[in-house]
Amino acid sequence: MDSKYTECLELNEIEQFILQQSSERFDTSAISAHLDSCSRCKQVFSELRIFYNILFDELKKPVTNQVFHLIKNLHSDDITVAGVLLKPQLLDEMPGERHFTSQIVFYESGTDEGEETVTINPDEVFIRVIKSNKTDKTTLYLSAENRELCSDIIFRLPEHHISFYSDEQGKIEIGKFDIRDLDSRAVMIVSQR
Numbered sequence: 001m002d003s004k005y006t007e008c009l010e011l012n013e014i015e016q017f018i019l020q021q022s023s024e025r026f027d028t029s030a031i032s033a034h035l036d037s038c039s040r041c042k043q044v045f046s047e048l049r050i051f052y053n054i055l056f057d058e059l060k061k062p063v064t065n066q067v068f069h070l071i072k073n074l075h076s077d078d079i080t081v082a083g084v085l086l087k088p089q090l091l092d093e094m095p096g097e098r099h100f101t102s103q104i105v106f107y108e109s110g111t112d113e114g115e116e117t118v119t120i121n122p123d124e125v126f127i128r129v130i131k132s133n134k135t136d137k138t139t140l141y142l143s144a145e146n147r148e149l150c151s152d153i154i155f156r157l158p159e160h161h162i163s164f165y166s167d168e169q170g171k172i173e174i175g176k177f178d179i180r181d182l183d184s185r186a187v188m189i190v191s192q193r
């Protein structure tokens, strides 16, 4: 067996697997084998797959009430999902420190306001937000073209006076937190690299 995936998978590898994007450096069967043997990666895989199922429904705009009811019926017992876009602010910055303003681009239980599609510019950060309705705990999955904005970073909400640390894959556990409180906020990202 390919020893490439004896270590845990990168978030983007799991995403590519879900999206079935193949490339030369991407070994589907090895990823599949790793997912079978690793509960940690399997958990991330399950969460992201649910997220993508909802995202694809969301992107079929205009979103009808039927879609929301369908999503609610399928997932409301388990999770709440949202997409948050961080748009860069031109402020005086310390090295490795970036300022953004957050915007919720979709929210599972919202109405049909929002973007027709989510496009992410190279200087922006997109956050997939998944909240477990069982534990009430929220997890953020950051992604950005610029890895310095999402891998090994400190995520600061200055108005809340709180900071969270991401892992290498851009995953941040933020505990009990109202997702809607991530809208129109100042966000600071500090690279730890």
Ligand SMILES: [Zn+2]
Residues within 6 Å of the ligand: 007, 008, 009, 034, 038, 039, 040, 041, 042
């Ligand atoms: Zn793993």
